[in-house]
Amino acid sequence: MSRTRYPGPVTEAKVHPHRLVEQGFASDEVLAGILDRYPAELFDINLYDYDAEGQVSLRTGARGRLSGSDLLAAIQQGRLWVNLRGVETAWPELWAAAMADFHAIQATYPGMKAVTNAGQLILSSPAARVPYHFDAAGVVLFHLRGRKRLFVYPGDEAHLAEVDMENVVARQTTEELPYTLAFEPDAQIVDLEPGQALTWPLYAPHRVENLDRFCVSLSMDYQTWPSRWRNGALYTNAVLRRAGRRPRQTDSMAVPELAARWAASLALKRAGALKSRIATLERDFEPQVGSTDGARALR
Ligand SMILES: [Fe+2]
Numbered sequence: 260m261s262r263t264r265y266p267g268p269v270t271e272a273k274v275h276p277h278r279l280v281e282q283g284f285a286s287d288e289v290l291a292g293i294l295d296r297y298p299a300e301l302f303d304i305n306l307y308d309y310d311a312e313g314q315v316s317l318r319t320g321a322r323g324r325l326s327g328s329d330l331l332a333a334i335q336q337g338r339l340w341v342n343l344r345g346v347e348t349a350w351p352e353l354w355a356a357a358m359a360d361f362h363a364i365q366a367t368y369p370g371m372k373a374v375t376n377a378g379q380l381i382l383s384s385p386a387a388r389v390p391y392h393f394d395a396a397g398v399v400l401f402h403l404r405g406r407k408r409l410f411v412y413p414g415d416e417a418h419l420a421e422v423d424m425e426n427v428v429a430r431q432t433t434e435e436l437p438y439t440l441a442f443e444p445d446a447q448i449v450d451l452e453p454g455q456a457l458t459w460p461l462y463a464p465h466r467v468e469n470l471d472r473f474c475v476s477l478s479m480d481y482q483t484w485p486s487r488w489r490n491g492a493l494y495t496n497a498v499l500r501r502a503g504r505r506p507r508q509t510d511s512m513a514v515p516e517l518a519a520r521w522a523a524s525l526a527l528k529r530a531g532a533l534k535s536r537i538a539t540l541e542r543d544f545e546p547q548v549g550s551t552d553g554a555r556a557l558r
Contacts, residue, residue: 263414263460264510265489268368269397272411272447272459275367277360277401280453284353285403285475287331290382295327297349303342304546306554307388313440315390320554323545331382333546335473337553340387341546346378346477354378357477361399364456373397373481381476384553389467391438393419395428395490396480399458402451405474407467410446414463418442421493421508422500424462428490429497430535436464451476461486488514491521498524498532 263270283289304320325333334341347354357378365371383389385405393414400409412418419436426432450470451457459465482490489509496506509517527533547555 263463264416265414265461267397267461267483267485268371269458269460272409272449272457272463274449274451275364275399275456275458276454277357277364277456278454279353279356279360279401279477280403282356284356285453287328290475291327291331293327293343293350293380294330294382297343298345301344301349303344304544305340305342306338306544306552307340307390309388309390313391313438315435315438317390317435318543318554319541320544320546321542321557323547325546325548329548330546333548333553334382334384336384336548337546337550338384338386339546339553340384340389341382343380343382346380347376350380353380353477357401357479360401360456361479361481364399364458371483373483374487376479376481378477378479381474381478383469383474383476385469385471385473387469387474390435391442391464391466392435393424393427393462393464394480395424395462395493396482396486397458397461399456399479399481400451401456401477401479402453403475403477404453405472406470407451407474407476408470409449409451409457409459410443410466410468411449411459412442412446412464414460418445419462419464421496421510425493425497425500428493429533431497431533432536438466461489485514485517488517488521491524492517494524494533495520495527498527501533 299322306318492509499506544554
């Protein structure tokens with residue numbers, strides 16, 4: 260079975276070594292310090308609940324006023340998923356070390372050349388699970404603490420419809436995709452230990468389950484020229500679809516057509532063709548030490 264309909268240098272989920280753990284980036288002391296210093300506007304704090312069919316509901320949290328060490332304790336005791344965006348600017352020491360590892364990993368894939376990289380540091384509770392989604396980018400997930408299980412699915416039309424990709428790329432929905440338990444036999448399953456980094460094919464849908472321990476990972480996404488062209492073409496197709504047209508799938512386009520649609524997307528974005536439909540989120544809770552889920556409800 261093809262793991263993705265978007266061929267690229269990464270053809271399956273694969274583990275690589277990295278050196279971030281031994282450089283001390285994931286100790287309690289270092290994490291409490293970075294949580295104290297990290298800009299509040301770069302935090303995403305989520306609480307996920309699942310029903311018996313694996314369907315997710317999401318509550319979102321505000322940073323609140325906990326000290327770094329109390330916030331760390333709330334994550335370690337609770338059921339939280341905390342994402343620190345903008346590592347490339349907000350934690351330059353970690354970023355420099357991660358980029359060195361990224362270049363070593365990239366060198367193992369002939370023809371892979373990232374033109375932009377960005378990172379999110381993810382601190383998550385022992386029982387946290389991330390729902391089925393895809394990233395409109397290549398991803399290297401550097402795992403630093405705890406154990407987590409990655410489920411990586413084929414990026415074909417059955418698991419990832421192009422119209423859903425268009426909506427995500429054009430920010431017309433949040434990134435959750437249609438999901439059913441019937442996808443489970445199709446997953447490539449990888450357990451990650453500290454010191455391991457995982458890559459997977461461009462756009463491959465995936466989900467994550469922590470294996471009963473507090474987890475720390477750096478999720479690095481990267482764009483290549485082919486991924487830029489593809490994202491731009493998906494955006495342009497989203498605009499055409501909203502205008503009642505039925506654009507051809509980007510699957511069937513060669514590079515010149517993808518590049519032309521990417522160029523069109525730049526003009527469309529400048530012209531404000533599609534407003535983001537992702538509303539400014541109302542926050543549901545604040546982290547709290549010692550309460551259920553590590554959260555205190557906000558009104
Ligand atoms: Fe992801």
